[in-house]
Amino acid sequence: MNRRMAMALTGATVLLTSLAACGESGSSSTGTPAGGAEGAGDTIASDLVLGGPPEFQTRPDGVPGLEEVYGVTFGEFRSLDAGGPLTVNALANGQIDAADIFTTDPNIAANDWVVLEDPEDLFAAQNVLPLINTEQATDGVAAVLNAVSAELTTEDLIALNEQVIIERQDPAAVAGQWLAEAGLDATGTQAAGVSLTIGSANFPENVTLANIYAQALTAQGATVDTQLNIGSRETYMPALQDGSIDLIPEYSGVLLEYFDEEATAVSSEEVYAALPEALPENLTVLEQSEAQDKDAIVVTRETAEEYGLTSIADLAEQP
Incomplete structure (x- = not known):
């Protein structure tokens, strides 16, 4: 066993x-x-x-x-x-x-x-990564979100949380500042023609990450609606699966466990490799960030x- x-x-x-x-x-x-x-x-x-x-x-x-x-x-x-x-x-x-x-x-x-x-x-490892409806994961959307993941670090998460939780700054403003500092706020057309609804769990870090995803995609031409502070995974996951929302920031280890309670992967690489097989067909993950929140x-x-x-x-x- x-x-x-x-x-x-x-x-x-x-x-x-x-x-x-x-x-x-x-x-x-x-x-x-x-x-x-x-x-x-x-x-x-x-x-x-x-x-x-x-x-x-x-x-x-x-x-x-x-x-x-x-x-x-x-x-x-x-x-x-x-x-x-x-x-x-x-x-x-x-x-x-x-x-x-x-x-x-x-x-x-x-x-x-x-x-x-x-x-x-x-x-297990809990790397931040986008969980998205497979049909909405176009090459352009993936490029935008993968660029975010490439820049996001654990130190960034701590700093973002300090601004939102301790200093009580607006998560949207904090997200915009991080994108500017990371050089990811430039306008473009990578995600033009795509309409997405981005959700978040009901804790500050996830709300800030959802704002980062939303603003990055909007800057690249996507039409974005947000549904923030939805609740726990048991509340927002059915919405992802039925298409009510298209994208949410997730954490690799607990996401794997949610869909496969018998998963034994622990390291970042093992968890990420196991996710595609565990996820429902209509959901996929894009590249994971270095940032972890365990x-x-x-x-x-x-x-x-x-x-x-x-x-x-x-x-x-x-x-």
């Missing part, structure tokens, strides 16, 4: 357990802990509350993966948002002890939080020092 299959089976158990648990957020001492921590043994994690997006509770690389790969079972899981303000504020205010937060989130550095190492590569288990500096945490594996130790 491969690791992904084992994690998927564990996820089914977690889902059944969580459905029987108290569904409301509250004190970590009330109700049956989500993730089946009752009777899980006395570990550091069993005394802590983990927060993250609802899908993290059943994703193969979420709660089930933490249990399967690291033997880590938290005392409670709280459904919040995808690395957004609910999760960040809950960690900052002590409502949760650990959080699933994206590695490019500027709040990590701003709050001196600690990203726990992932030595077993539970979280899930990470993040704790406060105080929690890390109290329990001696540097790695996810440390959470399975006895306190």
Whole structure:
């Protein structure tokens, strides 16, 4: 049995357990802990509350993966948002002890939080890339978007997020500034005659990336509409598949996992190579960028020092 299959089976158990648990957020001492921590043994994690997006509770690389790969079972899981303000504020205010937060989130550095190492590569590579309706991926559209991917770096993501999240600048303005600095704001006709609807997930980085794609294509003659802040992958993926939207910024590893829960690819190259076979026929990915934004288990500096945490594996130790 491969690791992904084992994690998927564990996820089914977690889902059944969580459905029987108290569904409301509250004190970590009330109700049956989500993730089946009752009777899980006395570990550091069993005394802590983990927060993250609802899908993290059943994703193969979420709660089930933490249990399967690291033997880590938290005392409670709280459904919040995808690395957004609910999760960040809950960690900052002590409502949760650990959080699933994206590695490019500027709040990590701003709050001196600690990203726990992932030595077993539970979280696969997450390179930013365009996911697009196959019919709309003309040579001109591909050339425009591939040029964006060729310039986009992880450092760029961090800087873009700092401007939007910390400094509260307008994502569209931030996108335009990045395109200008990258030399990608020139007008042309590469995408002339193409009409696209570009969507985004409901977190700031994805909104900024959608604006970058939209402005780059508009500058090259495309007619572009946007539907931003659609929601989670479970909400926007059906819209991509039925043609309601044509293009969205995606992340390679979690995209592969969404369509193939048994995928075992971890590295950037392996994940990207596996995507074409996993995707539905009407969807395709263009070239991936160097930029990565991975899930990470993040704790406060105080929690890390109290329990001696540097790695996810440390959470399975006895306190």
